[in-house]
Each structure stands twice: as C-alpha cells, then as structure tokens.
Amino acid sequence: MGARERILDAAAALVARSGFEAVNMVAVAREAGVSRQTVYAHFGGRDELLSEAMVRVTHQVLGRLDARIADVPDAAEYVVELIVAVRAECRRHPVLGALLLADRGSPLFDEETFVRTKPAAERLLVPLLVREPRLAARFGDVVEVILRSALSVLLFDSDAVRTDEDLRSFLRWTLLPVLESAYTRG
Known part of the structure; x- marks a missing residue:
C-alpha cells in the first residue's frame, strides 16, 4: 500500500475513533507512519484530505450497497x-x-x-x-x-x-x- 492510501486510511481511522475534530495533518502523519511533509505532498490541507478520505469510504460503501440491493x-x-x-x-x-x-x-x-x-x-x-x-x-x-x-x-x-x-x-x-x-x- 502506498503512502497516499495509508494517509487516507489514517484519516478515516482517526475519524472513526475520535471524530472529525481529531483530524489534523500531524495526527494523520503519525497514524500513517509518514512525515507531515508527505501528507502535505499528497493533500493541500485538512479539508482536501478529509474530503478524499470520505470519498474513499463512500466508494467502498456504495459497492456494498449496490451488491445488497441490485x-x-x-x-x-x-x-x-x-x-x-x-x-x-x-x-x-x-x-x-x-x-x-x-x-x-x-x-x-x-x-x-x-x-x-x-x-x-x-x-x-x-x-x-x-x-x-x-x-x-x-x-x-x-x-x-x-x-x-x-x-x-x-x-x-x-x-x-x-x-x-x-x-x-x-x-x-x-x-x-x-x-x-x-x-x-x-
């Protein structure tokens, strides 16, 4: 798994554990095992990171929903x-x-x-x-x-x-x- 995916997973994990307020670039970097600079290299800021993490979760859920009701x-x-x-x-x-x-x-x-x-x-x-x-x-x-x-x-x-x-x-x-x-x- 690449750094980008680890960062998105880390953001989702932080939201799941502690809510949206717990998500910041330092916490995500720590959770993902990457530097803060790596997080910023992939995402311009917290809002962009959260948005993409939620889109990723949404796509996973949409697949399960489609299968359940198709x-x-x-x-x-x-x-x-x-x-x-x-x-x-x-x-x-x-x-x-x-x-x-x-x-x-x-x-x-x-x-x-x-x-x-x-x-x-x-x-x-x-x-x-x-x-x-x-x-x-x-x-x-x-x-x-x-x-x-x-x-x-x-x-x-x-x-x-x-x-x-x-x-x-x-x-x-x-x-x-x-x-x-x-x-x-x-």
Missing part, C-alpha cells in the same frame, strides 16, 4: 431496501457513524450538506428509472423526497423505526404513496 426489481421496494441498507452501513461503519454525530465535528451539519449529498443520492437512485421509467419526468423531485427521508431516518433514529422491519413498514407507509403519485402525475 436484485430488487420493484422501484418502491428498491427505495425501501436502499434506505434500510444505508442505515445498516451507517451503524456498521464507524466513519459513517461519526458523520451522524453533530458533536464530533461532522461536516453533515453545515449549510452545504444537501448540495453535497444530492449527487450521491442521484447515483444510487438512477436504477429506479429502470424499474419504473415513469419516474423520469419527476426524478429531481423523487430524489429530493427520498434524500430528505433517508437523512431524517439516519439523523433521527428512534424506537418507532428501530428494527429493519419497523423501518420498512414506516418507509412503505410514507414513501410509497409519494412514488406512486410521482409516476401517475408524470
């Missing part, structure tokens, strides 16, 4: 299973868990969250158009509703949706009518 044929069930799978990944992966905690310096809680998250949501939701082509006319609206619902589930987990079955039931009750409305109104 065979779901129905558009509405795809959304339900996608949100269930995303929550499971957030619970499983310490870096993603750190993203959900405001008191750990998470970048999720700034004003640009939705703007940064939307392209990833669109990428995950494009398969809806294969499952239900009538959604194409309202795809932007569908992405918006699903993304807001998913973020709400992740950020405000509660006893009402604690189990996967509870969450599935909630999502079917709240999201399925929205999706049906989107493709019947076109």
